[in-house]
Amino acid sequence: MELNFLTIIDLAGTFSFALSGAFAAMEKRLDPFGVIILAFAPAIGGGSVRDVLIGDLPVAWLSNNITIGVIIFAAIAAMLFASRLKKFEPLLQVFDALGLGLFTMVGIEKGIMHGYPPGICISLGVLTxxxxxxxxxxxxxNVPYLFHKEIYASASIIGGLGFFAFQSAGMQTTLLNIVCILLIFFVRMLAVRYHWSLPAFYKHPNNL
Structure with missing residues (x-):
């Protein structure tokens, strides 16, 4: 694996999402095997679907052992520190938001590398x-955050739009990635903190 800034973002996102999966599994009191499996699900799920859709095969995590090692390390680290943690939900949300920002940028950059227009690149970022x-x-x-919680995919879209807006303004690439990752992270965390959400078209469960 060639070590560059995009690779570092990818590995950081893998670690963050693997932790989110591990904490979610421990919150459900799964056994160690279940924790490791749930660490893999968010860490490789979006990237695998993205690579299949754009025909970039084999999917990224099959091409190296580092990704697998990072996921297993994150799962083991989460289990080792589990006894010191009283609640997993806040940590799950933090690492999930960080992974969302990191992986959105990976998806966008991969779309750019394959020559796709901005709209498709943002879609790949949201998918990833x-x-x-x-x-x-x-x-x-569980009902996924994407479908029932505070602003989630919208944070990814905002970051993608910000990416191309700042790019057109001439911002340097590395700084551009960092700014947009932080933008997505903070939009998502503010949405969690203040319960921001998209408008609902129903007001009461009986109206479903």
């Missing part, structure tokens, strides 16, 4: 950032 979390929540029999 969101699908793994959806897979994690479905496996745990």
């Amino acid at each position: 950032g969101c699908f793994g979390g959806v897979l994690r929540d479905v496996v745990l029999n």
